[in-house]
Structures are given as C-alpha cells and as structure tokens.
Amino acid sequence: MESEPNKLKLFVLTRFLKREPVSTSRNAIEAMAAIPRYAIYYAPAPGSELDRFGAALLGYDAYTGSELAFPDGVLQMAPDWRDLTQDPRKYGFHATLKAPFSLASDQNEAGLEAACEAFAETPRPIPIIKPVVDSISGFIAVIPGKPSAELELLAADCTRDFDPFRTPLTPEDRERRNPSKLTPRQRERLERWGYPYVMEDFRFHMTLTGRLPDERREPILDMLRHRFAAIGLDTLAIDRIALFCQNNAQARFRIVNHWKLRSISTP
Numbered sequence: 001m002e003s004e005p006n007k008l009k010l011f012v013l014t015r016f017l018k019r020e021p022v023s024t025s026r027n028a029i030e031a032m033a034a035i036p037r038y039a040i041y042y043a044p045a046p047g048s049e050l051d052r053f054g055a056a057l058l059g060y061d062a063y064t065g066s067e068l069a070f071p072d073g074v075l076q077m078a079p080d081w082r083d084l085t086q087d088p089r090k091y092g093f094h095a096t097l098k099a100p101f102s103l104a105s106d107q108n109e110a111g112l113e114a115a116c117e118a119f120a121e122t123p124r125p126i127p128i129i130k131p132v133v134d135s136i137s138g139f140i141a142v143i144p145g146k147p148s149a150e151l152e153l154l155a156a157d158c159t160r161d162f163d164p165f166r167t168p169l170t171p172e173d174r175e176r177r178n179p180s181k182l183t184p185r186q187r188e189r190l191e192r193w194g195y196p197y198v199m200e201d202f203r204f205h206m207t208l209t210g211r212l213p214d215e216r217r218e219p220i221l222d223m224l225r226h227r228f229a230a231i232g233l234d235t236l237a238i239d240r241i242a243l244f245c246q247n248n249a250q251a252r253f254r255i256v257n258h259w260k261l262r263s264i265s266t267p
Helices: 004-017 026-033 049-058 086-091 109-121 149-161 171-176 184-193 214-229
Strands: 037-042 095-101 131-136 139-144 240-246 254-260
Touching (some): 049 214, 095 149, 109 240, 109 254
Antiparallel strands (some): 037 095, 240 254
C-alpha cells in the first residue's frame, strides 16, 4: 500500500501534468512539508578526526542527531558562530554526491538502502584527494586541492544510479533553484537530474560555514585553516557513501546508514 506522502506527491504531480488546480489548503501544505527527503553524501567515517572536526564546528552530529559544543576558542573569535553555521548545520558535515530528493511513488527507503549497498559493493577506483580549506562561492569548505577525475566519476555514477529513486521536480522545486541565474547547461541538468551542479558543474565540497560577508571571510578562513592543519590530514580517500534523511522540511538531515566503497583493486 502506498504511504500517504507518496499518495499526495502522486496527486500533485497528476494535477500538474493535467494543468488542473491543486488545493493549497493548510492541510495540503503541511502534508507536503512532512514528506521526507533523502540524499547520498560522502561523510567521513564516524569518530574519525575529519568527522569530529566538521561535526564540532557545525555543532551537530549527523550520525547520532546530537547537538555538539563548538570547539574551544571558536565563540571567542566569532561570537555569532551559531548563526554563521546555521545553513550547513541543517545538513550535517558532508559532501554532496546525489542532492536531496523526495522518493518516487514506486520507491521506498528499504529499496534505496539496498541500492546504496549494491553501489558500495561494486568495485571502483577510490578517489584520493589532498584536502584543503578554502572559500568557494562565498562560503568556506573542505575541498580538493586539485581536480580529481576519479572523484568526478564517482559523483556522476551517483547522479545516474540513484536517479530512478527521485520523484520529478515540482514547479516549486524548480523555482527554488533560480533557473534564470543558471547557465543553459545547468538548466538542462536541473531538468534532467533534478539538480544543476552535476557532471561538468560538480564541485566536491564539505561545507563549514554559510555565505560570509567579504569583511568576515578572511579572518574566519585563517582560523579554520589553522584548525584543519592541526589534524594533519594530508590525503583523504573518498571511500564511503552515506544515506541521509530529512524527515520533514524543518528537520535536520540524519544518517540512516553508511557503507565503505569497494576498491577496484580489492581481490
């Protein structure tokens, strides 16, 4: 039997395709807001130094759903740190491989977990990057020091392989992406894959802050680089995927399950 959220999604999609009006009653809006979203992310192994580094700075552990105290000295340097990290805290410390989506009406969480396990069991080249902390599009993140063809291939595989689980974009989903500000290629990707920054436009990043004013960026960047250097992470294998779930529009994402990727060189 279909779940109530899936029935509602199918109802809205049917009305949209038929160009029939959809009720915007309070109950319908609340039901839509309660539909869970899923995402396939890279997340560092639980308890690893990188995991603790990112989770502590965001003040949130996506593995346990727990609030965390910020590291010593952060609030002294930036008393508004909780506000500066509000946006990435909602998602947990991660790098996007398949952007958040609602499940298609003929799919379920168990099937998505099984697909994640099968994906992880498929031998593939494991990307290894030199991680650095830098500014990207106005926010600060852990990013690769140089491009990685293996990492771009991993992200492209996730984009394709998990797309059958994604429900089609709604007009509201499309509008949230500000298509007028996207390039023609990004608009095409948005229509095809539900997210504009895939394939050639993919950029691996593990976000540490929201967008910062110019005058705040450099001192915070210096502070985060100093803290990142202290964990001594010269190379990073992107050897894991995690299934994240957001139960409703107000909730934070939490990790449902996680898997280590099988290397193509493994016997």
